[in-house]
Amino acid sequence: MKRDFLSLADLSAEKVWGLLNLAISLKKERQEKGSNRPLLAGRTLAMVFQKPSLRTRVSFQLAMMHLGGQALYLSPAEIKLGERESIPDVARVLSRYVDAIMARVYAHDDLLTLAKWAAVPVINGLSDYNHPCQGLADLLTIYEKLGRLQGVKLAYVGDGNNVLHSLIFGASKVGMHLVAATPAGYEPRPDVVKQARIFAQGTGALIEVIRDPHKAVRGADVIYTDTWTSMGQEAEAEERRRIFPPYQVNAKLVAEAKPEVGVMHCLPAHRGEEITDEVADGPHSWLFDQAENRLHAQKAILVDLFEG
Numbered sequence: 650m651k652r653d654f655l656s657l658a659d660l661s662a663e664k665v666w667g668l669l670n671l672a673i674s675l676k677k678e679r680q681e682k683g684s685n686r687p688l689l690a691g692r693t694l695a696m697v698f699q700k701p702s703l704r705t706r707v708s709f710q711l712a713m714m715h716l717g718g719q720a721l722y723l724s725p726a727e728i729k730l731g732e733r734e735s736i737p738d739v740a741r742v743l744s745r746y747v748d749a750i751m752a753r754v755y756a757h758d759d760l761l762t763l764a765k766w767a768a769v770p771v772i773n774g775l776s777d778y779n780h781p782c783q784g785l786a787d788l789l790t791i792y793e794k795l796g797r798l799q800g801v802k803l804a805y806v807g808d809g810n811n812v813l814h815s816l817i818f819g820a821s822k823v824g825m826h827l828v829a830a831t832p833a834g835y836e837p838r839p840d841v842v843k844q845a846r847i848f849a850q851g852t853g854a855l856i857e858v859i860r861d862p863h864k865a866v867r868g869a870d871v872i873y874t875d876t877w878t879s880m881g882q883e884a885e886a887e888e889r890r891r892i893f894p895p896y897q898v899n900a901k902l903v904a905e906a907k908p909e910v911g912v913m914h915c916l917p918a919h920r921g922e923e924i925t926d927e928v929a930d931g932p933h934s935w936l937f938d939q940a941e942n943r944l945h946a947q948k949a950i951l952v953d954l955f956e957g
């Protein structure tokens with residue numbers, strides 16, 4: 650049966666660790682030898698986008714290139730998923746041409762439809778529900794920086810969105826302590842928290858959702874934030890700008906965490922809103938190592954889907 654990469658919730662803890670170790674070895678190989686072995690020679694990936702992207706688009710394209718394969722970028726204007734053509738038809742047509750599909754969609758259900766009808770693996774390049782490629786790259790970054798994941802305290806400050814959902818699932822699989830501080834009405838989905846707490850029983854993870862960002866960052870090894878207004882929520886931007894300022898990651902908040910705390914953001918950042926320049930460009934920032942790791946983590950995802 651073909652395998653998809655749609656949510657970190659679908660992966661066993663062993664698989665998450667396997668992907669992290671594979672990412673580390675592929676990163677090392679490229680750094681030491683200047684190139685990767687052509688593990689995906691002759692393979693092709695279609696990249697379907699309903700929304701803009703810098704990191705996901707570039708890192709997937711380069712991951713395929715470095716591994717000897719090819720990627721096709723299909724912009725929002727080209728396919729018009731579900732508008733010009735039905736999703737089942739797009740899935741079946743692309744499956745006749747390429748070996749795998751990566752898709753960035755608005756509605757997660759559209760991704761599930763694509764995966765259902767595609768004969769080839771489908772990778773989630775972000776939906777309104779989650780962002781598993783980001784979540785895996787984030788675990789990789791924390792592991793590289795701290796040398797461990799078990800027991801690491803991550804304070805997520807801001808909107809309970811797609812990125813947080815993948816962090817929650819990721820944390821629950823590797824035994825982290827994740828505390829999310831969100832305004833009322835902007836919590837992560839309760840079903841995500843509930844499911845992650847079940848995974849946590851096997852790994853010693855702790856998943857908490859609270860209100861107070863100051864309490865969340867106390868003793869934190871990592872502070873993580875994301876935009877207050879995700880793609881597709883633009884109509885709410887003004888209201889969100891009124892609600893979220895107490896959740897800004899600024900120097901004062903960072904000073905309340907551990908002295909060596911790392912700061913993460915999946916990017917793109919809205920500087921002066923969820924994060925200040927001082928923090929994004931300061932000594933605690935892991936932002937660009939984190940962005941780089943999208944490339945290495947996705948190489949592992951691709952090699953595993955094709956070869957695993």
Ligand code: CP
Nearest residue numbers: 702703704705915916
């Ligand atoms: N973090 C991330 O997914 O960035 P892009 O939207 O630029 O792909």
Ligand code: NVA
Nearest residue numbers: 810812875879880916
């Ligand atoms: N939460 C953001 C992440 C972008 C990578 C969004 O969905 O727009």
